[in-house]
Amino acid sequence: MGMSESTNPKSSPADQEKSPSSLGAAIDQAVALVMPSWAWVPIRSLAPRHRSRIAAHLTELDERDRYLRFGYPATDAQIAKYVDTLDFERDEVFGIFNRRLQLIAMAHLANAPAPRPDERPTMAEFGASVLSRARGRGYGERLFEHAVLHARNRGVETLLIHALSENIAMLKIARKAGAVVEREGSETEARLKLPPVTIATRVGELMEEQAAEIDYQFKVQANRVNEFLEALTEVKTNINGKAPVASE
Numbered sequence: 001m002g003m004s005e006s007t008n009p010k011s012s013p014a015d016q017e018k019s020p021s022s023l024g025a026a027i028d029q030a031v032a033l034v035m036p037s038w039a040w041v042p043i044r045s046l047a048p049r050h051r052s053r054i055a056a057h058l059t060e061l062d063e064r065d066r067y068l069r070f071g072y073p074a075t076d077a078q079i080a081k082y083v084d085t086l087d088f089e090r091d092e093v094f095g096i097f098n099r100r101l102q103l104i105a106m107a108h109l110a111n112a113p114a115p116r117p118d119e120r121p122t123m124a125e126f127g128a129s130v131l132s133r134a135r136g137r138g139y140g141e142r143l144f145e146h147a148v149l150h151a152r153n154r155g156v157e158t159l160l161i162h163a164l165s166e167n168i169a170m171l172k173i174a175r176k177a178g179a180v181v182e183r184e185g186s187e188t189e190a191r192l193k194l195p196p197v198t199i200a201t202r203v204g205e206l207m208e209e210q211a212a213e214i215d216y217q218f219k220v221q222a223n224r225v226n227e228f229l230e231a232l233t234e235v236k237t238n239i240n241g242k243a244p245v246a247s248e
């Protein structure tokens, strides 16, 4: 039998929003949505061209993390299949890149089939992973908040998290957001009811997308400059190594 518990939904940040009466107020609320008390973290939407980076991220997870993420200790081949079948049109896949453009954290927001073919999905499932070396910095929570914002803006009413009951970190994130958590033995389901879309959530997502894109392009440029400098250093080393000496 399931054990039901929930945190006070009144305390969830989403519920603390008031209807903005002006664009200025909406922008203030949007800023509060995407930049809460801690430093801003660029979260970027991922596309089919990121498949190899997603695979690199997931295969870096050890056996226990794969078990927590997928509900079974996925092999490299199973991860490859999962990555190949990611549907970037139907679902939202997003992540956090470090300076070297390694994907250090990512999430998959999978839309459940809509109640009717002509309707939009009303439920989406959240799954995430953060590389062990990047944990405890709030990235997991930020990915979840990003998912909430994205889902609200698309009319999703319920966010679902299937987690193993032992997954303290994931369930903490869900509870903190106000999810109703139901434990069924070794598995736990958390459901978060989402408030409807507002101008602030729309502006918030737009701001976050733009800022994350700028951050990503900076990193791309910085990496190109680094690669160029490395190539230059290599060429110089080769020239110095092979350079004819004066006596030759």
Ligand SMILES: CC(C)(COP(=O)(O)OP(=O)(O)OC[C@H]1O[C@@H](n2cnc3c(N)ncnc32)[C@H](O)[C@@H]1OP(=O)(O)O)[C@@H](O)C(=O)NCCC(=O)NCCS
Binding pocket: 065, 066, 068, 069, 070, 126, 127, 128, 129, 130, 131, 134, 135, 136, 137, 138, 139, 140, 141, 142, 161, 162, 163, 167, 168, 169, 170, 172, 173
């Ligand atoms: C779950 C996971 C995504 C959390 O990522 P994270 O970036 O470390 O999480 P955060 O830093 O945002 O921490 C969220 C909360 O959990 C707490 N927490 C993190 N790791 C914890 C741990 N091992 N034990 C207890 N609490 C933990 C944090 O202290 C924080 O609580 P606080 O807000 O009260 O301080 C990450 O641990 C992970 O990738 N695990 C393996 C895969 C997985 O379990 N995926 C989820 C399945 S859907």
